[in-house]
Amino acid sequence: MTDQVLVLDRYSDVRQGNFSFSERVNYLKEFGRHSQSFSTLQPGMDFFDLEGIGYIGYMRKWGNVFVLSDPVCAAENFDLILTEFHKKFPRANYIQVSKSVADILHRRFGLYGTQFGSETRIDLQKWSLTGKKKQVLRTALNQAEKQGITVKERFSDDHTREISEAWIKTRKCKSNEIRFLIRPMNMNYKENERHFYAYQDGKAVGFIYFDPIYDKNKIVSYVPNISRASADFKQGIFYTLMAHAMEVFKEEGVPFLDLGLIPLMLTKETEPQEAGLLKKLLHLVYEKGNFLYNFKGLEFTKTRFRGEVFKTYCCHSKTLPMLEFLAMFKLTRLI
Known part of the structure; x- marks a missing residue:
C-alpha cells in the first residue's frame, strides 16, 4: 500500500x-x-x-x-x-x-x-525603484508628478463606476467586465480589500483595488485585482498607483506583493x-x-516590476x- x-x-x-x-x-x-x-x-x-x-x-x-x-x-x-x-x-x-x-x-x-x-511576486523588503531595468517606472512616475497626479488610499468609492465604464470602452472586450479569472469590481465580501485612487486637480482619474493574500491568519501579500484609469488620462497612472501602494504595504511590514x-x-x-x-x-x-x-501589453506592464x-x-x-x-x-x- x-x-x-x-x-x-x-x-x-x-x-x-x-x-x-x-x-x-x-x-x-x-x-x-x-x-x-x-x-x-x-x-x-x-x-x-x-x-x-x-x-x-x-x-x-x-x-x-x-x-x-x-x-x-x-x-x-x-x-x-x-x-x-x-x-x-x-x-x-x-x-x-x-x-x-x-x-x-x-x-x-x-x-x-x-x-x-x-x-x-515581489519581495517588498527588497523593493526599490532604482536600477536601469526600472527606468520605465521612473519615467511614468516623473510624468505623473509633472501632471499633478497624487495618490490617496480611500475606503469609499470616488467616481469608481464612472471611471470604470469609460475605461471598459477603451478595452478589447468592451461589452462586460471580465469575471472568474478577474473577480468583479463589486463584491459583497470586501474585508481587508484596499483601494488606492489617483487624483488630478482634485478629481479621481484612476484606481486600483488590492485583494489580501493570507497565510495562517496573517496578510502576507496583496494582489492588484481591479485597476482602471480615466480614458482621458492613461500615461503613468498604473505605475504611479502601484509604486505608492507598494511603499505603504512595505512600511506596514507586508512581506510581498503579487501581480497576479x-x-x-x-x-x-x-x-x-x-x-x-x-x-x-x-x-x-x-x-x-x-x-x-491585450496579452502583450499586460506582460510588458507587469514585468517592468522585475519580480520573481x-x-x-x-x-x-x-x-x-x-x-x-x-x-x-x-x-x-x-x-
Whole structure:
C-alpha cells in the first residue's frame, strides 16, 4: 500500500460539508495563499467543501466545470481534497493552479497540466525603484508628478463606476467586465480589500483595488485585482498607483506583493505533463490574439516590476480541449 493511500485512509471519515460563508472566510484566512484565493468568494461561484479540510471554488458553463486556483486548504491536504473532488467531477478543468496541483492531477488521474501563463511576486523588503531595468517606472512616475497626479488610499468609492465604464470602452472586450479569472469590481465580501485612487486637480482619474493574500491568519501579500484609469488620462497612472501602494504595504511590514496572472506568458520548453499541441496553440493565441485581449501589453506592464516569475497551469483531460476553452472564454466574458 502506498503512502498516499495510507494518507487518504486516515481521512476516510471526512465528509463533504456545506460551509457557511463565515466558515469559508475562516479557511481563506488560514490557507488563502494563492493569488486567486480571495477571488474564489466572488459572486456566482459554487463550492466543494470538506469538513475540517477546506474548499474548492468553481463555476460551470455549457456543462463544463472550471475550478479557480489551488484548493483553499493546507498544502498537505491538496491530494485528499482533489481526489474527493475528482470523484464528483472527473472531467473538471482547473484554471490558474500551481505546479504542485498540476503534478497531483497528472500523477493520480492522468490529467494534462499545461502552462496557462505566469505570475510574479515581489519581495517588498527588497523593493526599490532604482536600477536601469526600472527606468520605465521612473519615467511614468516623473510624468505623473509633472501632471499633478497624487495618490490617496480611500475606503469609499470616488467616481469608481464612472471611471470604470469609460475605461471598459477603451478595452478589447468592451461589452462586460471580465469575471472568474478577474473577480468583479463589486463584491459583497470586501474585508481587508484596499483601494488606492489617483487624483488630478482634485478629481479621481484612476484606481486600483488590492485583494489580501493570507497565510495562517496573517496578510502576507496583496494582489492588484481591479485597476482602471480615466480614458482621458492613461500615461503613468498604473505605475504611479502601484509604486505608492507598494511603499505603504512595505512600511506596514507586508512581506510581498503579487501581480497576479500574466495570461499566455509561456516558456518555450514543453514539460512532460503538458499537452504539446495545446501549448503551441496558446503560443499562437498570444502572438495573434491581441484582438481578444491585450496579452502583450499586460506582460510588458507587469514585468517592468522585475519580480520573481513562476508558472501557472491549467489542467484538462483532453489533449486539445477546444470546446472547454471556448466555454471558459464565454464564462469569463472574453467573447
